[in-house]
Amino acid sequence: MIFNWTFTGTDPQKVKYFLNRQGISRTLLKKIKYHGGAIKVNDQDVTVLYLLRSGDRLTVLLPVEEPLERIVPSALPITVVYEDPHFLVVDKPAQVASLPAHLYPLDTMANRVKGYYLRQGYSNQVIHIVTRLDRGTSGLMLFAKHSYAHAVLDQELQHHQLHKTYLAFVAGQLVHDHQMITFPIQREAGSFIKRTTGASGRAAQTEYWCVRRFQNATLVKVQLHTGRTHQIRVHFTAIGHPLLGDHLYGGPQTEGLERPALHCQQLRFYHPFLKREIKLTSALPDDLMALEQSLANQSN
Template sequence: MKFDWQYTGAGRQSVRAFLTAKGISRTLLKKIKFHGGQLMVADQPVTVRHMLTMGQTLTVVLPSEPAPVALTPAATPVAVVWEDAHFLVVAKPAQVASLPSHVYPTDTMADRVLGYYQRQGYTNQGIHIVTRLDRGTSGLMLFAKHAFAHTLLSEQLHTQQLQKTYLAVVAGHLTYTHNRITLPIKRAPGSFIQRTTAVGGRSALTEYWVQQQFTRAALVRVRLHTGRTHQIRVHFAAIGHPLLGDKLYGGPQLAGLIRPALHCAQLQFWHPFLGRTIKLTAPLAADLVQLVRMLD
């Protein structure tokens, strides 16, 4: 991956300072130096101490990223929603883990994307998950294709420039058609997986809008303003409206649903290399469509 940037400052500036302002981290600079990358001005190698003058173009060549040794390339196809040289957005099925664990060691989304990269013949095979989803959640999942892209999108997560919108089916009748849940979240006592709302937890903000109110459940559109583990599931359970199918948080079991009724339906982010907003959508998963029809 190669980038050409022209320096337009009036005074002199070091390559290090210039690249830091572009978002290239110290870690990535080390990789460029020691793992096959290049820094050049006028086709001549330079170091980070080189002083740029107005009008000079700095060429940055990122080192190729090999496949992670912890992953096993999977032959399972991925549903590509959008892709360019920097990012890949796929539609994740429910019941597929994002990353390997001792419980789900293979055929995760990371394994499937690695398999896709290899079948496409991509030189870069680093796997950078920007927006991770719980195993039971379906919908849009964003991968960065190189470490620099990952750094820039991770920053957008912190500034909320990257936005995720979910659809969920929750139990009961919601009093408010639009509301915010602001309960802090922390790990539940005695559990490695389960979370709970409690004083002393990390701040969390979930905003929702009711899309359809049924007799015993509601379809809601949800926007996360923070990114706590199981945040949507924990927040709705805390206000007495757990997600249908969510056994971990007491959700009712209906229509044979075997996972939480949660789907990442929309993803929006600023593309730092194209200079424009990318907005993508994914239709509701088939099992949740069936659930909504049964409730209607």
């Protein structure tokens, strides 16, 4: 993939500093240098130390990426919410893991997206997951289609410029209409999976707004300000309101619900190549719509 810029600065600037401002990291520059990429100014090969002058045309050719053989393509379909040459956003169903692991080696979103890339005939079949979701969580998942797109959105994540909004059904009626939960999160002693809150944990911030109160549950909109493992599930458990269906954290079991009642409803990020914000939404899946109706009926 090729990217072009025209340098308009009044003072000369090294190529590496200009590209860093465009989101091309040092790691990606090394890949360009050693793995078949190229950097040209006015159609001539240059190094990253070359001084750009006003009017220079800078071209970067990204190297071909080798796909990981351990990610086996799946023939199962995906639901595409948004796609362009740089990004793919899909609607992940519940009970599908994001990446292959020992328990789920084949049928994950990475496998399904790789199969989709193959069926579409895309030359780059490397899987770049920008925002992953827990296996039991449904909703919007963002993939980058090349390493440059991934690097730019990683920077957005680090600077809290990429936003995900969730809907969750939690046990009981929350007292506050709006609250920020700030308990640090750490791994629970003796468990590789479970997390808990604790003073020695990593800083975590979860903001929520009540959307609808039921007799024995509350529907909340949740905005994450940090990205800790199981953060929403752990934080609502810590305040005494675990997610419905979340057996790992003691959430009440509900008929017809086989997973935590959590859905990534909205995704918002700045598109660095189109120079505009992308805002996407996903409707509640069938099991959570049925849950909402059931809770409403119980409250009448």
